[in-house]
Amino acid sequence: MKMGSATELYSHVYSHTRSSYFASLFVVLLAIFFFAYSIQQRKNNFPTVNSYPRDWALKRAHGAFIADAKGLIQEGFRKFNGPFRIITTLGSRIILPVEYAEWVKKSPALDHQAFVSEEFFARYPGFEGTIAVSDPHAVLIGVVKNKLAQSSQVQKFHTHASAGVAEFWGEEEAWHDARWADTGVRLIGLMSASVFVGDELAQNATWQRITTSYAMTMFMATRALRSCPSWTRPFVHWFLPACRNCRAEVKCARQLLQQELDKRAIEKREAASCQDQASVKPEDSITWVEEATAGRSYDAVGMQLGMSMAAIVTTSELLKQALTNICAHPELVAPLRDEIEASVRAHGWTTAGLFNVQLLDSVIKETQRLNPLAEVNLERKAVRDVTLPSGQIVPRGASISVSTSQLLNPDVYERPELFDGYRYVKLRQKGGKWSTASSAVSTSVDHFVFGMGKFICPGRFFAIAEVKTALAVILLAYDVRLKPGYVPKTIRYGFEVMTDPGVCVEVRRRSL
Numbered sequence: 116m117k118m119g120s121a122t123e124l125y126s127h128v129y130s131h132t133r134s135s136y137f138a139s140l141f142v143v144l145l146a147i148f149f150f151a152y153s154i155q156q157r158k159n160n161f162p163t164v165n166s167y168p169r170d171w172a173l174k175r176a177h178g179a180f181i182a183d184a185k186g187l188i189q190e191g192f193r194k195f196n197g198p199f200r201i202i203t204t205l206g207s208r209i210i211l212p213v214e215y216a217e218w219v220k221k222s223p224a225l226d227h228q229a230f231v232s233e234e235f236f237a238r239y240p241g242f243e244g245t246i247a248v249s250d251p252h253a254v255l256i257g258v259v260k261n262k263l264a265q266s267s268q269v270q271k272f273h274t275h276a277s278a279g280v281a282e283f284w285g286e287e288e289a290w291h292d293a294r295w296a297d298t299g300v301r302l303i304g305l306m307s308a309s310v311f312v313g314d315e316l317a318q319n320a321t322w323q324r325i326t327t328s329y330a331m332t333m334f335m336a337t338r339a340l341r342s343c344p345s346w347t348r349p350f351v352h353w354f355l356p357a358c359r360n361c362r363a364e365v366k367c368a369r370q371l372l373q374q375e376l377d378k379r380a381i382e383k384r385e386a387a388s389c390q391d392q393a394s395v396k397p398e399d400s401i402t403w404v405e406e407a408t409a410g411r412s413y414d415a416v417g418m419q420l421g422m423s424m425a426a427i428v429t430t431s432e433l434l435k436q437a438l439t440n441i442c443a444h445p446e447l448v449a450p451l452r453d454e455i456e457a458s459v460r461a462h463g464w465t466t467a468g469l470f471n472v473q474l475l476d477s478v479i480k481e482t483q484r485l486n487p488l489a490e491v492n493l494e495r496k497a498v499r500d501v502t503l504p505s506g507q508i509v510p511r512g513a514s515i516s517v518s519t520s521q522l523l524n525p526d527v528y529e530r531p532e533l534f535d536g537y538r539y540v541k542l543r544q545k546g547g548k549w550s551t552a553s554s555a556v557s558t559s560v561d562h563f564v565f566g567m568g569k570f571i572c573p574g575r576f577f578a579i580a581e582v583k584t585a586l587a588v589i590l591l592a593y594d595v596r597l598k599p600g601y602v603p604k605t606i607r608y609g610f611e612v613m614t615d616p617g618v619c620v621e622v623r624r625r626s627l
């Protein structure tokens with residue numbers, strides 16, 4: 116009996132313990148499940164603005180994105196009143212309102228190079244330019260930051276801009292077509308290449324063609340690859356015509372650059388063999404990259420294509436838009452010329468001279484405000500799960516961007532839809548935050564066309580100096596106007612905002 120009772124008691128206690136054990140396990144599992152579920156929910160908690168019923172192949176989503184990304188962004192903020200997703204032709208992007216800009220700027224979990232590497236396939240042959248820009252050792256970025264931005268290139272810019280416009284437009288004193296969509300890019304290509312690779316290679320027509328077209332060729336290849344399922348990409352990139360074009364451009368650029376490197380090596384050997392003759396290294400980015408890598412192996416052509424890719428489309432778009440805006444506001448021409456002439460008289464073609472042309476600086480910054488190149492900026496990839504100030508989780512691997520809608524915010528800018536060449540001159544006079552934020556190379560939450568924080572564009576000083584020099588050279592030597600009847604417009608494709616490829620600017624040589 117005793118024994119029986121003990122066994123019964125034991126089995127009673129055991130079954131009780133076992134059932135409470137299972138109950139506790141159940142509760143713990145349930146809690147884990149709900150915790151994981153709530154995290155998953157928070158991760159997926161970004162409503163999508165262009166998701167449509169039965170749009171399995173995303174045709175409608177892509178069409179809406181390409182046709183009117185700006186409208187979709189406005190719709191997203193209106194509907195969701197906070198962060199949301201947008202389906203793009205390059206995948207999906209989380210769009211944040213400007214209130215998140217400072218947070219994005221500081222978040223160590225958000226990376227720009229990882230974004231470029233992932234979104235622009237920095238792993239396939241032909242994509243050497245993207246590989247160089249997203250290289251984790253940041254050699255190219257270091258060269259742009261430490262050398263390109265610091266050395267004064269204004270004299271070189273002036274020489275090449277003057278030669279360029281004389282070649283493109285000549286001495287004709289009658290109004291004629293400036294072919295501005297093309298000559299604007301060629302001008303920036305020439306000026307940039309003179310600093311990137313030195314005078315001789317800069318003059319080479321094939322080098323000019325490749326370095327001005329590579330960014331677009333690479334972008335077309337990216338688009339073609341994105342339209343293929345991800346598992347096919349490691350194979351199809353060998354066959355897609357757009358990817359083959361990329362590889363052909365890299366191959367041709369490599370041959371041309373190698374000739375330049377060989378020529379430099381011979382000159383160096385000759386200088387070394389001639390005891391009393393010191394070897395003078397050319398002051399250009401070929402030399403700077405070689406010094407920065409300090410004997411480590413690197414891809415010289417990748418560096419050059421990466422630099423051209425980052426520099427030429429962006430800067431030539433700004434130049435084209437700025438001159439078009441000046442033509443559309445002819446009352447700006449006389450005061451701009453007066454300012455440039457006074458500055459050149461006092462300082463010559465120098466960094467100090469460019470610093471003094473404050474109206475030109477304002478015209479350029481105002482151009483960027485209305486033509487910011489893209490509807491979004493601060494493009495980042497989350498390198499780990501990261502929680503937004505709103506509590507939503509951006510999952511590792513997701514891409515985010517901040518909307519540039521602040522550029523048109525009437526609380527910041529009076530009559531924001533209008534082009535006002537004097538806008539930043541007037542804001543600078545107001546003082547306060549605008550005493551520094553009004554300059555074309557500066558950045559703030561009210562104008563971050565060059566990005567912000569750790570990844571801010573290191574080439575902005577170079578770009579602004581180039582655009583100022585080119586505009587000054589043009590305005591001093593030529594009269595400019597829009598072709599009678601032409602109304603300026605921009606072309607939008609997804610997030611991109613570009614100059615009208617049919618822009619009609621006319622020029623005539625000034626008789627001085």
Ligand code: HEM
Pocket residue numbers: 227228248255256259263422425426427429430433488492493494564565566567568569570571572573574575577578
């Ligand atoms: C008007 C002309 C230009 C515009 C609008 C522009 C814009 C930008 C923007 C928005 C970024 C990303 C910043 C961020 O996300 O915070 C960037 C990065 C970069 N830009 Fe520019 N850029 C211009 C010209 C140039 C030039 C002339 C160069 C080189 C000569 C250059 C080299 C770079 C590089 C290397 C990066 C990558 C920085 C990094 O990942 O840390 N850019 N640029």
